[in-house]
Amino acid sequence: MRSERATVQYLYLTTTGRRTGLPREIEIWFTERDSRFYIIAEHGEDANWVRNLRANPRVRVRVADLQFTGTARLVDDEREPELAKAVKALSDAKYGWSRGLIAEISPDA
Numbered sequence: 001m002r003s004e005r006a007t008v009q010y011l012y013l014t015t016t017g018r019r020t021g022l023p024r025e026i027e028i029w030f031t032e033r034d035s036r037f038y039i040i041a042e043h044g045e046d047a048n049w050v051r052n053l054r055a056n057p058r059v060r061v062r063v064a065d066l067q068f069t070g071t072a073r074l075v076d077d078e079r080e081p082e083l084a085k086a087v088k089a090l091s092d093a094k095y096g097w098s099r100g101l102i103a104e105i106s107p108d109a
Contacts, residue, residue, distance in 0.1 A: 005032060005064045011039065012062040013105075015072075018055035024048070029097075030063065031090035035107070037061065038075075038087045040100040050074070053103060061105060068107040075102040 011030035014023050026049050031038045041047040053059070053072045060069050077084040088098035 005066065008064045010063075011037060013039065013049060013072075014060040014062075015049050015052035016056045016058065018052050023060075024052060029091070029095050031087060031094055033086060033090060037063070037105040037107075038090070039103050039105070040087075040091060040098060041103065042100045044101040047101075050101060050103070059105060061107070070105050070107040072103050072105045075104055077102070 009029065010027045012025055012027055014025045016022070017024050028039050028049075041050045044050065053074065057072050058069065059072045061067065075084055075087065083104075084102060087102050087104075091098035
């Protein structure tokens, strides 16, 4: 199943609106590594979904035939340079692009 997801271009991320409390879904490029999913905010902290994650890290995800709830966190390039480098390399290989703020999504157990 993971190999099928490798060809899927988009992940659907649902966050909780920080002001409204309503679900907010976006379609976004993603990569997968070590059973976690990674997305990149091109506009960094200005992205509404990033602001929503800061307020409430609980998320829902749909990708291919997989749906799950999980927790998201922002990856600090300076504190986690190996992870940031690996995720950017995956994104470059898949999309030819990797600039921005990385978020890691860990599915619930």
